[in-house]
Amino acid sequence: MSHGLASLFRLRPLVAVPLALTLVSTSMLGACSSPTASLPALASTPGGAYKVGAGDKLHIVVQDLQSANGDYIVEDSGAISLPYIKQVNVAGLTYREIEQGIAASLLRQGIMTGDPVVNVGPVELRPFYVVGEVNKPGQFEYRQGMTVLAAISAAGGYTYRAKTGKVAVTRVVNGKDVTASADEFAVILPGDRIRVYERWF
Structure with a gap:
């Protein structure tokens, strides 16, 4: 083997070692980073008033419409099923907005006249x-x-x-x-x- 080739082979491990150390260090840093x-x-x-979501349980009272009073669980669709007016979408609404929506539905469908009094409150949050x-x-x-x-x-x-x-x-x-x-x-x-x-x- 010529003197030039021998020198080349002696140098190769010296080049490989820093590269290996760099790879190990990079791997260790990646492993230590937090997910x-x-x-x-x-x-x-x-902030502001709480907005209802699927899985919440609500207590609803409608004055002079006792059959509608009770506890209702908000379905995955975001709605509750009330007597007479059927599906009412409530997800993403505040309790006050739900009260207003139920009252408007009762009037629109002719189930009640005047100014329906509706109260909505939480029983159990999701x-x-x-x-x-x-x-x-x-x-x-x-x-x-x-x-x-x-x-x-x-x-x-x-x-x-x-x-x-x-x-x-x-x-x-x-x-x-x-x-x-x-x-x-x-x-x-x-x-x-x-x-x-x-x-x-």
């Missing part, structure tokens, strides 16, 4: 869900003003493998699922799905 790092931040909880690295994943009853930390506590707290501090929250916005990252103090809404990821060791 929530690429997600947008969870939008602030919208549940939220916690999955991933918690001790008791599942579906839980929502309470007004709940935070991510309160939701995780309801699910039995973090497992020892959990990445704490940041979670992913999937929420229906304008009829579409939107997933964002949230810290423990973020306020959740009925129907939110919270995922706690495993910590990268």
Whole structure:
């Protein structure tokens, strides 16, 4: 072997080693990044009156129309079924807007005259869900003003493998699922799905 070739072969391992180290370092950095790092931040909880969604249970009272009084669950279609006026779309509406809509339907269909008095209030809001690295994943009853930390506590707290501090929250916005990252103090809404990821060791 000539002196030039021997020198070339002696140099090749010196070139390969830094390349291998670079690949290992890049791989380790990728593995250590958080699954929530690429997600947008969870939008602030919208203010104003609560808007009803599928799965909510409502209590409705119509003055002088006792047969319509009772509890109604909002269907997946976003509607409830009332006697006489049948389907009433309520998803995305406030309680006041639902009252006005029912009263207008009663008048329009000639079921009542004058100015119908309708009262709508919550019986039970749709549940939220916690999955991933918690001790008791599942579906839980929502309470007004709940935070991510309160939701995780309801699910039995973090497992020892959990990445704490940041979670992913999937929420229906304008009829579409939107997933964002949230810290423990973020306020959740009925129907939110919270995922706690495993910590990268």
